[in-house]
Amino acid sequence: MTEKIIIAGFGGQGVMLLGKVLAEAAMREGRFVTWFPAYGAEVRGGTAHCMVIISDQEIGSPYIGQADTLIALNGPSLEKFKSRLEAKGLLILNSSLARAGLDKGLKAVEHPFTEIASGLGNIRVANMIALGAFLSLKNIVGLESVEKVISDIAPEDKKGLIAINQKALREGARLNG
Amino acid sequence: MEKVFGRPNSLRNVATHYCPGCGHGIAHRLICEVVDELNIRERVIAVAPVGCAVIAYDYWDFDCSEAAHGRALAVATAIKRVHPETVVFTYQGDGDLAAIGTNETIHAANRGENLSVVFINNAIYGMTGGQMAPTTLLGQKTATTPSGRQAGSAGFPLKISEMLASLAGVYSVERASLHAPQEIVRAKKAIKQAFINQMENKGFSLVEVLSPCPTYWGMSPKEALDWIKDALIKEFPLGKLK
Amino acid sequence: MSNKILISGNEAMAEGAIQAGCAFYAGYPITPQNEIPAYMASRMPEAGGVFIQAESELAAINMVFGASAAGVRAMTSSSGPGISLKQEGISYLAGAELPAVIVNVMRGGPGLGNIAPSQADYFQATRSGGHGDYHCLVLAPASVQEAYDLMPLAFELADKYRSPAIVLADGVLGQMMEPLVTSPRHKVTKSPEKPWALTGCKDRPANIVKSFYIREGDLERFNLLLQKKYKAIQDKEARYEGLNLEDAGVILVAYGTMARIAKSGMLKLRQKGKRAGLIRPITLWPFPQKVFQRLTVHGKQYTKRIIFLVVEMSYGQMVEDVKLAVDGRAKVEFLGRSGGGIPTENDVIKAVSRLIR
Numbered sequence: 039m040t041e042k043i044i045i046a047g048f049g050g051q052g053v054m055l056l057g058k059v060l061a062e063a064a065m066r067e068g069r070f071v072t073w074f075p076a077y078g079a080e081v082r083g084g085t086a087h088c089m090v091i092i093s094d095q096e097i098g099s100p101y102i103g104q105a106d107t108l109i110a111l112n113g114p115s116l117e118k119f120k121s122r123l124e125a126k127g128l129l130i131l132n133s134s135l136a137r138a139g140l141d142k143g144l145k146a147v148e149h150p151f152t153e154i155a156s157g158l159g160n161i162r163v164a165n166m167i168a169l170g171a172f173l174s175l176k177n178i179v180g181l182e183s184v185e186k187v188i189s190d191i192a193p194e195d196k197k198g199l200i201a202i203n204q205k206a207l208r209e210g211a212r213l214n215g
Numbered sequence: 216m217e218k219v220f221g222r223p224n225s226l227r228n229v230a231t232h233y234c235p236g237c238g239h240g241i242a243h244r245l246i247c248e249v250v251d252e253l254n255i256r257e258r259v260i261a262v263a264p265v266g267c268a269v270i271a272y273d274y275w276d277f278d279c280s281e282a283a284h285g286r287a288l289a290v291a292t293a294i295k296r297v298h299p300e301t302v303v304f305t306y307q308g309d310g311d312l313a314a315i316g317t318n319e320t321i322h323a324a325n326r327g328e329n330l331s332v333v334f335i336n337n338a339i340y341g342m343t344g345g346q347m348a349p350t351t352l353l354g355q356k357t358a359t360t361p362s363g364r365q366a367g368s369a370g371f372p373l374k375i376s377e378m379l380a381s382l383a384g385v386y387s388v389e390r391a392s393l394h395a396p397q398e399i400v401r402a403k404k405a406i407k408q409a410f411i412n413q414m415e416n417k418g419f420s421l422v423e424v425l426s427p428c429p430t431y432w433g434m435s436p437k438e439a440l441d442w443i444k445d446a447l448i449k450e451f452p453l454g455k456l457k
Numbered sequence: 458m459s460n461k462i463l464i465s466g467n468e469a470m471a472e473g474a475i476q477a478g479c480a481f482y483a484g485y486p487i488t489p490q491n492e493i494p495a496y497m498a499s500r501m502p503e504a505g506g507v508f509i510q511a512e513s514e515l516a517a518i519n520m521v522f523g524a525s526a527a528g529v530r531a532m533t534s535s536s537g538p539g540i541s542l543k544q545e546g547i548s549y550l551a552g553a554e555l556p557a558v559i560v561n562v563m564r565g566g567p568g569l570g571n572i573a574p575s576q577a578d579y580f581q582a583t584r585s586g587g588h589g590d591y592h593c594l595v596l597a598p599a600s601v602q603e604a605y606d607l608m609p610l611a612f613e614l615a616d617k618y619r620s621p622a623i624v625l626a627d628g629v630l631g632q633m634m635e636p637l638v639t640s641p642r643h644k645v646t647k648s649p650e651k652p653w654a655l656t657g658c659k660d661r662p663a664n665i666v667k668s669f670y671i672r673e674g675d676l677e678r679f680n681l682l683l684q685k686k687y688k689a690i691q692d693k694e695a696r697y698e699g700l701n702l703e704d705a706g707v708i709l710v711a712y713g714t715m716a717r718i719a720k721s722g723m724l725k726l727r728q729k730g731k732r733a734g735l736i737r738p739i740t741l742w743p744f745p746q747k748v749f750q751r752l753t754v755h756g757k758q759y760t761k762r763i764i765f766l767v768v769e770m771s772y773g774q775m776v777e778d779v780k781l782a783v784d785g786r787a788k789v790e791f792l793g794r795s796g797g798g799i800p801t802e803n804d805v806i807k808a809v810s811r812l813i814r
Contacts, residue, residue: 058634062463065636073463073634077489077572098721099714100633103801258657262523272665278655280526283549286519291510293523293531295656296507297481299656319519320510446777 039094039176042102044119046087047111047132048088052165056109057088062191063183066090072100085115092178107176109168111151112136120144130172132164147171149213155206160199163206170210181211223247225256227276232342236436238393238426239267242335243274245403246306249410250277259302260294262287266308267341285316288323291330302413304331309348310340313375317349320375324419327384332421333410334376337428338447345431349373352450357431372450376423380457386418388456392425394443398453425451458692464637466490466630470560471500472639473608474532478648479630480506481524481531481556483517485539488572489628490562493534514539518546518559525555526653526666530612534560536628537578538569540586547621548587549684552668556615558608559593560624562631565796573797574628576713579633579774582623583742590680594622595741597712601635607739608791609620609645615694616649618690625741627770629714629799690743697745698737701727702752705734707809710779712738715800720770722805735807741775762787764812768800769793 043060047053055074059072074089089102107128110116113136116129123129128145131138149171151164156181158167166188173181184207189200222228226247233239250256256277263271282290287305295303305312312320312334323330339357340346346359350372354363368452380388385410391402402424409420424445427439434442446453464472471493474482480759482497494510500751501508511517517533517639524531535543540561544576550557563578565571584590594614607624615622670676698716700723702708716737726733738745752763765787767776776791783789792808794800 058463061634065461065463071463071634071636074629075632077628091520096721098719098800098802100629100635101799101809226813257659259757260527260655260657270671272663272667276658276659278664278665279666280520280523280655281549281553281665281669283519286515286522286546289516289519290523290526292509293481293483293507293520294527296509297524297527297529298656319516322516398603 039180041092041094041107041176042105043090043107043109043172044087044102044105044122045090045109046085046115047165049086051086051111052162053086053111054088056165056169057090059184059187059191060179061090061092063179063187066187067179067183069093070095070097074100076190078171081193085112085118087115087119107172109172110136111164111168128175130168134164147175147214151210154209158202158209160202163203166203166206167210167213170207171213172180174211174214181207223251225250225276227274229274231274232270232428233267236427236429236439237267238337238424238428239335240246241393241399242306242333242402242424242426243271245399245406245452246333247275248303248403249407252407253414255302255410258300262291262294262303262305264305264307264311265342266311267307268308268335269342271306272414274455285311285314286319287311287312287316288319288328288330288332292326292328295328295330296301299329302331302410303408304333305337306333308341309334309336309338309350313349313373317375321379321382324379324421325382325384327386327418329413329416329418330420331413332419333406333409334421334423335426336423336451337426338372339428339431341428341431349375350451352446376421376456379421384419385421385457387412387420388423389421390423390425390451390453390456392443392448392453393427394403394425394440423451425453460797461636461638461639463634464601465492465632465634466598466601466626467562467632468496469601469605469637470534470608470624470626471496473557473605474612475500475504475608477612477645479532479612480504480529480730481521482506482533483509483511483520483524484533484535485511485514486667487536487539487645489564489574489631490534490536490560492631493560514542514627515545518543521557522546522550522553522555525550525557526553526655528651528656530556530558530616530648532558534558536562536564537566537575538574540578540581544581544587547593547805548585548589548591549595549668550621551585551591553666554619555621555666556612556619557621558611558615558624560623560626563625563627571797572628572712574630574770574799575772575795575797576627576715577774577795578625579741579769579771580666582625583744583778588665591683592620592690592742594618594620594690595625596622597625597739597741598630599716599737601630601633601637604630605637605639612648613646614632614694618686618687620690623794625713627714694719695743695745695747696739697748698739699735699748700737701734702736702748704732706732706762707764707766708734708736708752709766709768709805710736710738710775712775713739715768715770718800718802719805722802722809726806726809730759731809733813742783744778746782749779753783753786764788766790766792766808766812768805770799771795
């Protein structure tokens with residue numbers, strides 16, 4: 039099993055964190071993982087993204103040419119990365135900020151993550167809703183592991199946000215139910 | 216019979232390579248007298264420059280480091296941070312401290328590194344054969360200003376001590392000279408104070424020392440001393456700047 | 458939960474240095490290695506060491522010179538343009554026989570280039586990038602774990618041979634996060650006694666740290682001593698990882714990030730029954746020449762039948778060392794991209810398949 043995931047969105051939507059939480063949870067479940075960010079000036083302006091690979095085997099390049107999954111949290115990142123999805127790849131799209139209009143063959147799952155997050159009381163947890171939605175479709179990491187990571191990696195001044203992030207994750211996991 | 220004058224303990228008993236009338240020998244000796252008087256030979260560490268004084272460590276009998284040209288204050292910064300209990304000083308010429316090493320000088324000063332700096336200003340590059348220094352006077356002839364330094368093409372004498380005195384990180388700046396016995400006594404006093412400042416954790420102290428270079432000024436030793444008094448001091452007035 | 462942590466290569470190198478007893482860091486920010494100074498700024502004071510954000514790369518490497526002269530394990534880090542500036546200090550470190558560790562997280566060049574990962578500083582690292590007749594030890598990690606593990610080794614070798622040691626990483630390795638087990642596999646040796654260090658001359662003659670030999674004959678004698686040291690390093694310190702070498706028809710040669718990609722390509726080729734192997738130099742200087750000699754000289758049945766395919770994120774630098782090691786006894790081919798391009802696993806598989814057919 040090897041799963042290659044590109045996660046992209048505006049800076050501030052928490053795409054780096056989404057990737058880190060996913061990679062950390064997979065590592066704790068004993069998998070090989072890599073997390074590779076767009077870095078430096080590249081992250082300014084347009085889109086921010088990171089690449090996560092989860093595998094049962096040692097990972098060669100952490101750079102993803104063709105992804106199994108694209109999690110796109112806004113329109114520009116969908117435009118930038120849609121050609122990088124494998125033919126039968128999975129697209130998880132934030133329909134609050136983007137419309138698919140995709141080529142045939144792609145499996146697109148669209149939900150208004152931003153609006154749902156807003157409804158939960160914190161627009162910044164849209165990333166965890168998207169992660170929940172992804173994990174409900176590709177069961178590569180247990181939700182419990184992810185919840186544990188969320189609470190473990192929160193810095194002291196962010197401990198108050200653990201509960202809502204965990205709730206968002208669960209909310210996301212129910213969307214495709 | 217009482218011995219009233221002798222070689223300082225921390226000055227090695229060797230002849231220097233300096234030209235007749237050069238100020239470096241005097242400045243080296245003043246430092247050694249200060250080191251002896253403060254009884255710090257076993258905890259002083261010198262950083263030598265690139266320039267005529269490059270082998271100062273052959274004359275000083277205490278721990279010394281070389282530094283690449285201009286980098287003495289970067290090297291000294293690290294030595295002092297690693298061994299705060301030592302007394303670290305740099306000895307640098309005008310090219311080393313005020314041209315190629317200006318950046319290291321300004322930033323070590325601005326960080327307020329607890330160091331002592333002896334800055335030898337002779338308004339010329341000696342080791343490489345008498346080229347213009349940043350402190351060369353307007354009109355002064357050098358190998359690279361053959362018809363005299365012109366402000367339009369070569370800029371003005373750089374008053375780095377005045378610049379440094381304006382920095383919040385700097386504790387003390389003083390300009391002294393070696394052109395007369397009483398001035399040499401004052402120069403020694405200033406150097407000693409710069410060392411004491413460091414020992415009292417006061418911070419960055421610099422003593423600029425106007426020093427003769429008869430060879431590349433094209434003068435006799437006596438004429439060189441007079442030129443400091445009559446010309447150099449007018450551009451670089453003596454005294455405490457901070 | 459294991460004792461694994463998810464950490465970037467840059468942070469792993471910084472923590473590896475702390476574990477190695479590094480007590481001094483000076484650096485200047487440059488992408489893609491900014492996580493190293495940031496990590497050191499918070500971690501070094503906890504570890505009782507000194508962190509300085511220098512005003513320039515020149516100042517940083519000369520601060521490292523001072524700290525090393527003062528007797529402590531010292532390091533700096535940078536990327537291409539900054540490493541170029543540091544060459545002055547690295548030459549002085551070699552000339553004054555001072556140990557130090559310099560991390561280069563390579564980016565694209567020449568000039569300002571870009572911040573994408575690259576392996577184009579191989580020549581600069583292995584061919585004495587500054588002036589004079591000297592070498593630096595050069596270590597090339599290929600994973601976050603190895604980036605951590607090689608730091609103590611870099612400090613140990615630097616101390617043992619009183620020489621600067623370069624850890625040559627790249628933007629991928631610096632930026633990527635991977636699991637890291639933090640107990641070092643390489644046993645950390647303590648900084649040895651340094652009777653030559655500048656500490657104040659209490660109860661001993663004065664020490665002088667210098668690289669200046671002006672008297673006739675002195676510099677040549679000193680250079681001969683350096684050469685003797687370099688010979689000893691070449692004899693004893695070459696390291697590499699070899700995989701599937703004994704029956705291989707095509708042997709991939711790659712280091713760092715490129716070696717990871719070459720390795721996954723090689724394993725896929727093996728699954729298809731193609732006899733591919735991999736040599737991954739871990740030390741780039743000294744270059745692991747002996748394995749190439751063994752494969753092309755002693756096992757005569759391999760001679761002329763092996764093809765070495767060197768893969769680099771450059772337009773051909775390490776390939777020259779492979780050619781020197783092979784010395785005409787086998788074919789040496791090259792695959793490379795530079796300026797941000799990275800040869801992919803598929804590129805590697807295609808190139809090997811062409812050679813094997």
